[in-house]
Amino acid sequence: MMNARWDYGEAVRLIRNVRNDGTYPGMDPGDFLVRRGSVGYVVDVGTFLQDQVIYSVNFLDEGRIVGCREEELIGADDPWTPSRFEFRDKVRAARTLSVDGTVLVATGDTGEVVKVLRDAPGGVAYHIHFDTLPGRVLQIPEPLLEARDPAGATE
Numbered sequence: 001m002m003n004a005r006w007d008y009g010e011a012v013r014l015i016r017n018v019r020n021d022g023t024y025p026g027m028d029p030g031d032f033l034v035r036r037g038s039v040g041y042v043v044d045v046g047t048f049l050q051d052q053v054i055y056s057v058n059f060l061d062e063g064r065i066v067g068c069r070e071e072e073l074i075g076a077d078d079p080w081t082p083s084r085f086e087f088r089d090k091v092r093a094a095r096t097l098s099v100d101g102t103v104l105v106a107t108g109d110t111g112e113v114v115k116v117l118r119d120a121p122g123g124v125a126y127h128i129h130f131d132t133l134p135g136r137v138l139q140i141p142e143p144l145l146e147a148r149d150p151a152g153a154t155e
Helices: none
Strands: 011-014 032-034 039-048 052-059 064-069 073-075 090-093 097-099 102-105 110-117 125-130 138-141 145-147
Touching: 011 052, 032 064, 039 064, 090 125
Parallel strands: none
Antiparallel strands: 011 039, 011 073, 039 052, 052 064, 090 110, 090 145, 097 102, 110 125, 125 138
8 A cells, every 4th residue: 555644543623614515425416515624533444546545534524534635735723724614605895905005806896715825924814806806816914804794704
C-alpha cells in the first residue's frame, strides 16, 4: 500500500467542504456532507485507482463516516483559521464600500463568495462577486460582510 500520512485513530481536520459524490448512501448526489474545519478520526485507510490514499474519517459531530483524499485533510492540531462564509455562500455588504471616494458597493448590496482567503493580512477575507458589479471581483475583509439571508448563515 502507498505511504499513508495518518493512521487509525488519528485526529484530522477537513480543509474542503465535502458533498456527496453519489457514493454516500441515503443522500442525493451533491448533498452537503461535512463542512470544512470539522475534525474527525481516521477509521480506515485505503486506496483509489492505486494512486490515491483515501481515509475513512468518522466525523462524530456530524454523525458521518466519509471518505477523504489526503489533500483534503490536515492534522487536527495544525494551524487552521475558521471562516464565517464558504465558497458560493450568498453575502451582503455590511457597509458602503468605496475606492478613492467612488462608491462601488452600497450597504445591503448582495454578492457571492468566489474564494475564501484564510491567510489574508488582517484576517479572513473573501473574493466577492457583487450583483451590482458585473464582471468584477472585490477582495473584502470578513467584518465588512454579513449573511444575505440571516436564517441561512453558515456560522
